[in-house]
Amino acid sequence: MGSNKLSCDLLIIGAGMAGNAAALFAVEHGIDTIQAGQTSEIGFASGLIDLLGVHPAAEGKVLHDPWQGIAQLRQDEPLHPYAKLSNEVIRAALEKILKFFGQNGYPYEAALEKNTLILTPTGTIKPTYAVPHTMAHGARALAAKTPCLLVDFKRLRGFSGRQIVLSLTARWPNLRTTRLRFPEQPEGELYPERMARAMESSEVRAQIIAAIKPHLGDARAVALPAVMGVYHTVQILKELQQGLGVPVFEIPTMLPAVTGLRLQEIFEQHLPAAGVRSLRQQRVLAAVRQGDGRWALTVGDETGAQQVIARAVVLCSGRFFGKGLHADRQGIRETIFNLPVVQPADRAAWHHKDLLHTGGHPINRAGLAVDQQFRPVDGHGRLIHANLFAAGSILAYQDWVRQKCGSGLAIASAYAAVEEVKRSFKFKV
Amino acid sequence: MQTQVLIIGAGVTGTGLARDLAMRGVTSIVVEKQDINAGASGGNHGLLHSGARYVVSDPSSALECSRENQILKQMAPHCIESTGGLFVAIPGDDEQYITGFAEACGRCRIPARPVDLKDALEMEPSLSPRIIAAFAVEDATIDPFKLSLDNMAYAQQHGARLLRHSCVVGVDSCNGCIQRVRVRDNLTGQISVIEAEVVVNAAGAWAGVVAALAGANIPMRYSKGTLLVTQQRLAQRVINRLRLAASGDILVPAGTVSILGTSSERVDSPDVIYPEIHEVDAMIDDGRTMVPALADTRYIRAYCGVRPLVAGSGQAQDDRAVSRGFVLIDHGEGPAPIANFISITGGKLTTYRLMAEKTADLVCAKLGVKAAGRTRTEPLANTTDARWTQPGLAPDMWLQKHDLKDILLCECEMVPQSVADDLVASIRRQGGRPSLKAIGLRSRIGKGPCQGTFCSLRLAAHLYNRGHLADPNGVEELRAFLRERWRGQQPLLWDTALAQAELLEAMHCGLFCLEIE
Numbered sequence: 032m033g034s035n036k037l038s039c040d041l042l043i044i045g046a047g048m049a050g051n052a053a054a055l056f057a058v059e060h061g062i063d064t065i066q067a068g069q070t071s072e073i074g075f076a077s078g079l080i081d082l083l084g085v086h087p088a089a090e091g092k093v094l095h096d097p098w099q100g101i102a103q104l105r106q107d108e109p110l111h112p113y114a115k116l117s118n119e120v121i122r123a124a125l126e127k128i129l130k131f132f133g134q135n136g137y138p139y140e141a142a143l144e145k146n147t148l149i150l151t152p153t154g155t156i157k158p159t160y161a162v163p164h165t166m167a168h169g170a171r172a173l174a175a176k177t178p179c180l181l182v183d184f185k186r187l188r189g190f191s192g193r194q195i196v197l198s199l200t201a202r203w204p205n206l207r208t209t210r211l212r213f214p215e216q217p218e219g220e221l222y223p224e225r226m227a228r229a230m231e232s233s234e235v236r237a238q239i240i241a242a243i244k245p246h247l248g249d250a251r252a253v254a255l256p257a258v259m260g261v262y263h264t265v266q267i268l269k270e271l272q273q274g275l276g277v278p279v280f281e282i283p284t285m286l287p288a289v290t291g292l293r294l295q296e297i298f299e300q301h302l303p304a305a306g307v308r309s310l311r312q313q314r315v316l317a318a319v320r321q322g323d324g325r326w327a328l329t330v331g332d333e334t335g336a337q338q339v340i341a342r343a344v345v346l347c348s349g350r351f352f353g354k355g356l357h358a359d360r361q362g363i364r365e366t367i368f369n370l371p372v373v374q375p376a377d378r379a380a381w382h383h384k385d386l387l388h389t390g391g392h393p394i395n396r397a398g399l400a401v402d403q404q405f406r407p408v409d410g411h412g413r414l415i416h417a418n419l420f421a422a423g424s425i426l427a428y429q430d431w432v433r434q435k436c437g438s439g440l441a442i443a444s445a446y447a448a449v450e451e452v453k454r455s456f457k458f459k460v
Numbered sequence: 461m462q463t464q465v466l467i468i469g470a471g472v473t474g475t476g477l478a479r480d481l482a483m484r485g486v487t488s489i490v491v492e493k494q495d496i497n498a499g500a501s502g503g504n505h506g507l508l509h510s511g512a513r514y515v516v517s518d519p520s521s522a523l524e525c526s527r528e529n530q531i532l533k534q535m536a537p538h539c540i541e542s543t544g545g546l547f548v549a550i551p552g553d554d555e556q557y558i559t560g561f562a563e564a565c566g567r568c569r570i571p572a573r574p575v576d577l578k579d580a581l582e583m584e585p586s587l588s589p590r591i592i593a594a595f596a597v598e599d600a601t602i603d604p605f606k607l608s609l610d611n612m613a614y615a616q617q618h619g620a621r622l623l624r625h626s627c628v629v630g631v632d633s634c635n636g637c638i639q640r641v642r643v644r645d646n647l648t649g650q651i652s653v654i655e656a657e658v659v660v661n662a663a664g665a666w667a668g669v670v671a672a673l674a675g676a677n678i679p680m681r682y683s684k685g686t687l688l689v690t691q692q693r694l695a696q697r698v699i700n701r702l703r704l705a706a707s708g709d710i711l712v713p714a715g716t717v718s719i720l721g722t723s724s725e726r727v728d729s730p731d732v733i734y735p736e737i738h739e740v741d742a743m744i745d746d747g748r749t750m751v752p753a754l755a756d757t758r759y760i761r762a763y764c765g766v767r768p769l770v771a772g773s774g775q776a777q778d779d780r781a782v783s784r785g786f787v788l789i790d791h792g793e794g795p796a797p798i799a800n801f802i803s804i805t806g807g808k809l810t811t812y813r814l815m816a817e818k819t820a821d822l823v824c825a826k827l828g829v830k831a832a833g834r835t836r837t838e839p840l841a842n843t844t845d846a847r848w849t850q851p852g853l854a855p856d857m858w859l860q861k862h863d864l865k866d867i868l869l870c871e872c873e874m875v876p877q878s879v880a881d882d883l884v885a886s887i888r889r890q891g892g893r894p895s896l897k898a899i900g901l902r903s904r905i906g907k908g909p910c911q912g913t914f915c916s917l918r919l920a921a922h923l924y925n926r927g928h929l930a931d932p933n934g935v936e937e938l939r940a941f942l943r944e945r946w947r948g949q950q951p952l953l954w955d956t957a958l959a960q961a962e963l964l965e966a967m968h969c970g971l972f973c974l975e976i977e
Binding site: 079091153155156157186188189197199200219350351352360382386392395431433437 | 734736737738741744864865867868869914917918920921922924925927929930931932933934935938939942943946947950953954955958959961962963965966967968969970971972973974975976977
C-alpha cells in the first residue's frame with residue numbers, strides 16, 4: 032500500500048446517513064465518486080426517517096405536520112440548515128433515498144403530509160416521518176387502539192412487553208403481552224441481530240407462528256421487537272401475517288438495532304453496485320489542498336494508507352460519536368480539515384445540568400457554519416474552500432436529537448451539497 | 461408509630477447509631493428523606509484517615525482519627541482496604557510545613573515514616589518524579605455504603621425500622637419536650653406521626669433545618685466538596701499532598717478506580733448541589749502536579765457532598781480550617797431546653813463510630829438505660845445487603861457461577877440479573893419499594909463508562925419482566941435514573957465521554973423521546 036494513488040471527482044467522507052445518501056446522489060448524477068468512512072456508524076441509526084418531529088424544541092411541541100413545522104422553523108431559526116433547503120429539495124432527496132431502500136427490498140411508508148406516531152420500547156410514543164414497512168402497521172394500530180398482542184422473547188434484554196403495556200395502560204387499553212421462547216437459540220442472552228438472522232429461516236418463522244397462535248385471542252394485530260429478518264423483511268412479514276391471520280408490526284429496540292443493520296447492509300451492497308468506489312472501514316487521516324486546488328487526502332487505517340486525489344470533497348463525518356468533531360477540555364475542533372467550529376464560549380456552557388432540559392444542550396448546536404452552497408465558512412461568513420462541502424449532523428445551528436430531524440436533515444443536506452458539487456463541476460469544466 | 465428513639469437521617473452516623481442502640485437493647489426508627497447515605501456520607505472520598513492530614517491544623521481531630529482508624533480496621537475489616545498512604549510534596553510546596561508535619565505527627569504519636577524518594581516512586585510509579593519529600597502513613601479506604609447498609613441491617617435484625625423517602629415536616633412539642641414528629645412519605649405524600657421518647661437529629665448538613673423544626677438553632681455552614689472518579693486505579697495507596705489542605709490534593713483508590721478530591725466551596729443550601737466544571741478543572745490542574753497521569757486519564761464520574769460544619773466563634777477563611785471534630789448537642793440544656801432532643805453533626809466518616817457511641821451514651825442517659833456501648837469491641841457483621849457496592853465482586857461471582865441464564869444487565873461493571881433480584885429482595889426487607897435509582901445506589905449498575913446508556917433500560921425491562929415493577933411509571937424511573945447519572949457526567953464531558961453522552965442522548969431523547977413524553 033501507499034504507492035497507489037486513487038483519483039476521483041468527488042470524495043465523500045463518512046458512511047453514516049448523510050455520507051451514504053451523498054454517495055447515492057452523486058453516482059446517480061454520474062459523478063465519479065469515492066466514499067471513505069466507518070460503516071458501523073449507520074448501524075447505530077434507528078432506521079426511522081425523521082423529518083421534523085418537534086418544534087419549538089424548548090416547548091417539546093410534537094408536530095402533526097412536519098412541513099408546517101419546517102416553515103415555522105425557518106422563521107424562528109434562520110440559521111438552521113433547513114432554512115437553506117427548499118421543500119422541493121427535501122422532498123426530492125427523501126423520495127430518492129426511500130426509492131433506493133424500496134428497490135433494494137426494504138420499502139418505507141410515509142404519510143407524506145404528516146408525521147407518524149410509533150411506539151418505543153420504553154412505552155413512549157415517538158413522532159417520525161417515514162417508517163420501514165415492518166413498522167407501518169404499528170402506527171395504524173396505535174392510532175386506532177386496535178386490540179393487539181405484543182410478543183416479546185425471553186432473554187432479549189432491554190425489551191419488556193409488560194413494561195410497554197403497563198406504560199401505555201391509559202393510551203392503549205387493548206394492548207396486552209405475552210413472553211415466549213425464541214426457537215433454537217443457545218443458552219445465554221439473545222442478540223437482536225442473531226434473532227433477525229434466524230428469522231431468515233422459514234422453519235424458525237413457522238415455529239414462531241405456531242408459538243404465537245395460541246395467545247392470539249381477540250387480537251387484531253401482533254407486535255414483535257424489531258427482529259423480523261435482515262434481508263428478506265418483505266417475505267418474512269408476509270409469511271407472519273398469513274400465518275397469524277392478522278397484521279404484524281415491529282417495535283424498535285435499543286441501539287444498535289437491526290433496523291440500522293438493515294440499512295448498513297443495503298448501503299454496503301448496493302452503493303458499490305451503483306458505482307460508488309468504496310474505501311469503507313477506512314478513515315481520512317490527513318487532507319492537503321494542492322496547488323491546483325484539488326484535495327490530496329490520506330485514507331487508511333492502522334495497517335496502511337493511500338492517497339486519494341479529489342476535485343471536491345463532501346464532509347459527512349458526523350459529530351463526536353462519528354469522530355467528525357473532537358472536544359478536549361479547552362474546546363471543540365473539526366478533526367480532518369481543522370475547520371472553524373461554531374461553539375459556545377466555554378465548556379461551562381456546553382451542557383445543562385439537567386439531562387432532559389427542554390432547551391436542549393447548547394453543544395448540540397455546535398458544528399460547521401456553511402453558506403447557501405453548503406460550504407463551510409469562517410466566523411465572518413467568509414468561504415474557506417470553494418470545493419469543500421459539508422452535510423449531515425456536523426452542521427451547526429441544529430439539534431437533530433431534540434428536533435427529531437436527524438435523517439431528514441442528513442439526507443436533504445447531502446442532496447443539496449451534491450447538487451452544488453455537480454453545479455461547480457459544470458462551471459469549471 | 462411508637463418507638464424509644466427516633467433517628468433523623470440514615471447516613472453513617474444515623475445508621476451507626478441505630479446499630480449501637482440496638483446492641484444496648486434500645487429500639488429505634490430511622491427516617492431518611494432520600495435514601496441511605498444520600499448526603500455527605502455518600503459524597504466523600506471513602507478515606508479512613510490516619511489522622512496525619514489534621515496534625516498541623518487540628519491535633520485533637522487528628523488523634524480521634526488515629527484511634528478510630530485502628531478500631532475500625534479491627535471491627536469492620538470487610539469494609540476496609542488497608543492500602544496505607546503516602547504524603548508527598550513537590551517543588552514549591554512550603555518546606556516549613558513539611559518539617560512541621562513530621563514534628564506534629566511525632567507529638568500526636570501518629571506514625572509517619574520518612575520514605576526515600578526513590579522507594580516512594582517504586583511504591584507508586586504514577587507519582588511525579590519531581591517529588592521532594594515522602595512520608596508513609598496508615599491511611600486506608602473504607603466503603604461508606606457497605607458500612608451504612610451493614611449497620612442498618614444489624615439494627616433491623618434487632619428491631620429497628622428504616623423509613624426511606626420519609627421527610628420530617630413537623631415537630632410537636634409541649635412543655636419543653638417533643639411529643640410527636642410528623643413525617644411525610646415523599647413517594648405517596650402520606651403523613652404519619654411518630655412518638656418517641658428521645659429524638660436524635662443526625663441529619664448531617666441538614667441538622668440546622670431539622671433543629672429549626674423543633675425550635676432549636678444550630679448555625680450551620682455548608683461547604684461543598686467535589687470529587688472525581690477515574691476509569692482506572694492510578695495508585696495502590698492513598699496519595700496525599702503534603703501541604704495545608706487544598707483542592708485536588710488527595711487521590712484515594714477504590715477497588716478498580718481512583719478518586720481525586722476535594723474542592724471546598726461555600727454554598728447557601730445543602731439541597732441542590734452539583735459538581736461544577738471550574739472545580740473539575742482546578743482539581744485536575746492541581747492534582748496533575750502530584751500524579752501527572754491525572755492530566756489525560758479518563759474520568760468516569762464526578763460527585764459532591766456538603767460537609768456539615770457547625771460555625772464556631774473563630775472566623776476561619778477556609779472552611780477546611782473549621783474544626784472537623786464533631787458536635788454533640790444536648791438540647792435539654794440551655795435557655796430554651798427541649799429535654800428529649802439531641803443533635804449530632806460535624807465530624808467525618810473516620811469518626812462516625814465514635815460519634816454514634818457518644819450520642820448513644822447520651823440517649824441512654826436520658827432513657828435511664830445502663831447498658832454500655834459495644835461497637836468498640838464487637839465486630840460489624842458482614843451482611844449480604846451491602847455486598848454489591850464492592851467493585852469487582854459482581855463480575856467475580858458471575859464468572860464463578862458461570863450461569864448463562866443469568867444475563868448481564870450492566871456490561872461495563874458486569875452486573876447480572878441475579879444481583880438486581882438480590883437487591884430488590886434486600887430493598888423490600890428494608891421496607892422499601894424497588895426503583896432503578898435505589899438499585900443503582902446499592903450496586904455498580906450504571907457506574908461504568910456507559911453511564912447507564914444501556915443498563916438503564918435493561919434494568920427497567922428486567923424489573924418489569926420479574927414483576928418487581930408493575931405500574932405505568934417506567935418512563936419516570938428511567939428519567940430519574942439517567943438524571944442522577946447525568947449529574948456526575950455533565951462536568952466531565954470531553955473526549956470519549958462526550959461521544960458516549962451523545963449516544964446516550966441519541967437513544968434516550970432522539971429515539972425514546974424521554975424529554976418530551
